[in-house]
Amino acid sequence: MSKLFIYYSNTGNGDLVANRLEELGYDVRKVIPKKDLPKSFFFKVMTGGFLAGINAKAKLVNFDANIDGCEKIVIGSPVWNGRLSSPINKVLTLLDLKDKKVTFVLYAGSGEAKHAPKQIQKIVSDANIIFLKEPKKYSEEIKKLEDI
């Protein structure tokens, strides 16, 4: 039985989570959207904020949704506009999370998310949620992953 981390990252905070979970014995699958956010900060925030606000589901490149035999699933998303990111919204339509132990790791500038917990609860009612404040800036935040 394996432990799996499925995540998206636009600016590298999620990659730090992936590195640590890999050290803790997780297999890692990074989600790649067909079209990522624009590079410029202004258009990035406008586009991502809008997409998250309408609960958009990004098209993905070759996503492997098979989680048979995985004992524990951790799903990582940046917080966009208080919500889950559009690549992770798509992932959640593809995974069969029934009877799985699921933890979400949400990384955000503020270390919190207004709407994401409700979105998660609709899909996995008993999911555990861990919030991290941008681990690229606050490296001690990574320690919260020891409790997973």
Ligand SMILES: Cc1cc2nc3c(=O)[nH]c(=O)nc-3n(C[C@H](O)[C@H](O)[C@H](O)COP(=O)(O)O)c2cc1C
């Ligand atoms: C489109 C967009 C919207 C964001 N909205 C929020 C937000 O609502 N609250 C917050 O705390 N941080 C927000 N952020 C900051 C990111 O959540 C934060 O930088 C996160 O760590 C990024 O993860 P990544 O580097 O793995 O992509 C936003 C960033 C982007 C690009």
